[in-house]
Every structure is written in C-alpha cells, then in structure tokens.
Amino acid sequence: MPDSYPEPALLSELPASDSSLSATSLPLQSLAQVAGTDVVAEHVANSLASAGWCVLEGLGFDPVHLTALQQEVVALHEAGALAPAAIGRGPGQKLAAEIRNDRTAWLDGQSAAQAALFKRFSEIQQFLNRSLYLGLTHFEAHFAAFEPGGFYRAHRDSFQGKASRLVSLVLYLNERWQPETGGELRIYDAEGAVAAEVVPVLGRTAVFLSEDVLHEVCPSTRLRYSIACWFRADVSDNLLLLR
Ligand SMILES: O=C(O)CCC(=O)C(=O)O
Numbered sequence: 399m400p401d402s403y404p405e406p407a408l409l410s411e412l413p414a415s416d417s418s419l420s421a422t423s424l425p426l427q428s429l430a431q432v433a434g435t436d437v438v439a440e441h442v443a444n445s446l447a448s449a450g451w452c453v454l455e456g457l458g459f460d461p462v463h464l465t466a467l468q469q470e471v472v473a474l475h476e477a478g479a480l481a482p483a484a485i486g487r488g489p490g491q492k493l494a495a496e497i498r499n500d501r502t503a504w505l506d507g508q509s510a511a512q513a514a515l516f517k518r519f520s521e522i523q524q525f526l527n528r529s530l531y532l533g534l535t536h537f538e539a540h541f542a543a544f545e546p547g548g549f550y551r552a553h554r555d556s557f558q559g560k561a562s563r564l565v566s567l568v569l570y571l572n573e574r575w576q577p578e579t580g581g582e583l584r585i586y587d588a589e590g591a592v593a594a595e596v597v598p599v600l601g602r603t604a605v606f607l608s609e610d611v612l613h614e615v616c617p618s619t620r621l622r623y624s625i626a627c628w629f630r631a632d633v634s635d636n637l638l639l640l641r
C-alpha cells in the first residue's frame with residue numbers, strides 16, 4: 399500500500415463523548431482492496447487484537463447493496479415479519495423485554511444484496527482466521543429493528559469459555575440520524591468505562607470480540623434498523639468431549 403494512501407474512516411480512537419462522528423463514508427469500496435490487501439479486514443483484525451473492537455464507515459461493498467438491505471429490513475418490519483428477540487440459547491432461551499426489546503429475522507443470503515454481504519463476511523472471516531488464528535467456521539446474521547424507546551441492556555454476546563460466537567459485527571441501516579435521537583451502541587472498556595458511543599448511521603459498522611466486550615443499545619426516539627452478525631467457531635460435541 400502506498401504510504402500516502404488515506405486511512406479508512408477509523409473511529410476506534412475517538413473519545414466516547416465525541417458526538418461529531420462523521421456520517422459521510424469514505425470510498426471504502428475502492429479502499430477495500432489496495433494492491434491485493436483487504437484494508438478493511440486488516441484494520442478489523444489489528445483493532446480486535448489491540449483494543450478488542452473497532453468502528454468502520456462501511457465494509458467496502460457497493461452502497462447500492464446497503465440501500466437494498468435497508469429496504470429489505472423496512473419491508474420485513476412493515477410486513478410484521480420480524481419476531482421479538484429472545485435471550486439465552488437452547489432450552490434456556492426466553493423473551494425478556496426488560497433486557498432487550500428488538501425484533502429480528504435471520505438473513506438467508508438469497509437476495510443479491512444479502513449474497514454480496516455474505517461474500518464480504520466470508521472474506522472478513524477468512525482474514526480473521528489467517529491473521530488471528532480464530533478458527534472461525536461460519537457466521538450467522540439477523541436483521542434487527544428497535545421500536546422507538548427500544549433498548550438492549552448492557553451485555554456480552556457470549557459467555558467466557560462457552561463461546562462459539564467469537565466476533566460480533568453490527569452494520570447500521572439508518573439514514574439521517576440526529577445526535578439527540580439516541581440509539582447509540584455504547585461500548586465499554588475492560589474497566590467498565592465508556593469507550594465509545596456509536597451513532598447507528600447507514601453503513602457504519604461496529605466489530606468487537608463477543609466474549610470480552612460489554613456493550614448496550616441506548617434507547618432511541620425513532621425506529622432503529624441494523625444487521626447483527628456473529629462469526630462462530632463451533633466444534634462438534636465429540637471434539638468438546640475430548641477437551
Ligand atoms: O444494534 C446494536 O448496536 C447492537 C445489538 C446487540 O448488541 C446484539 O444484538 O447483541
């Protein structure tokens with residue numbers, strides 16, 4: 399990469415109180431591949447290794463697909479096709495509206511926009527495996543909508559030691575978000591101090607280590623749309639028994 403090449407929009411160093419996060423995306427589509435290097439994936443890997451999280455302006459894929467994904471989630475929500483999200487997994491799974499009250503639906507990778515997104519997720523997964531040896535085997539992603547007043551209390555996306563969700567990624571799908579609207583993703587550092595507040599504008603993407611990073615969705619005054627994706631490293635039950 400030439401020395402003079404601009405850095406992608408990297409917000410990980412911004413102080414928590416900075417509400418001036420720019421809503422304009424750098425042309426990450428062209429930045430995504432520079433001389434054979436996946437700049438976005440490389441930045442994600444470096445940030446996960448150092449801070450445990452990062453925020454990007456885009457994933458380096460076509461803005462047309464972003465808009466299409468936004469239209470998909472709006473249509474699903476308006477058709478009543480999103481279901482109240484639960485907490486926990488397996489038999490312990492239950493609805494807990496006092497903890498989270500978003501509505502979700504899994505992506506299936508079928509539409510052109512979802513296929514492009516899945517391709518990008520695969521590239522990022524491969525890069526993370528190559529650079530951080532995470533052994534990620536697959537990912538799963540859902541659309542989410544938080545109604546006005548919606549929230550998701552502070553949580554981690556997986557429990558230490560039991561993790562099959564290793565890396566979380568949230569891609570935001572909202573236009574014209576005002577600072578007073580709320581709905582930020584609040585990321586905490588290891589000491590419990592607020593490390594960042596991410597305004598959920600179209601294309602902005604937060605990536606963090608699922609086991610380590612405490613985070614919460616603050617209440618917002620309007621509908622808030624996103625895609626949440628988890629990169630997983632699942633081993634078979636047999637292998638688990640051998641450990
Ligand atoms: O929408 C966000 O900003 C985060 C959502 C989240 O934390 C989750 O679904 O686990």
Ligand SMILES: [Fe+2]
Pocket residue numbers: 553554555566613
């Ligand atoms: Fe989460």
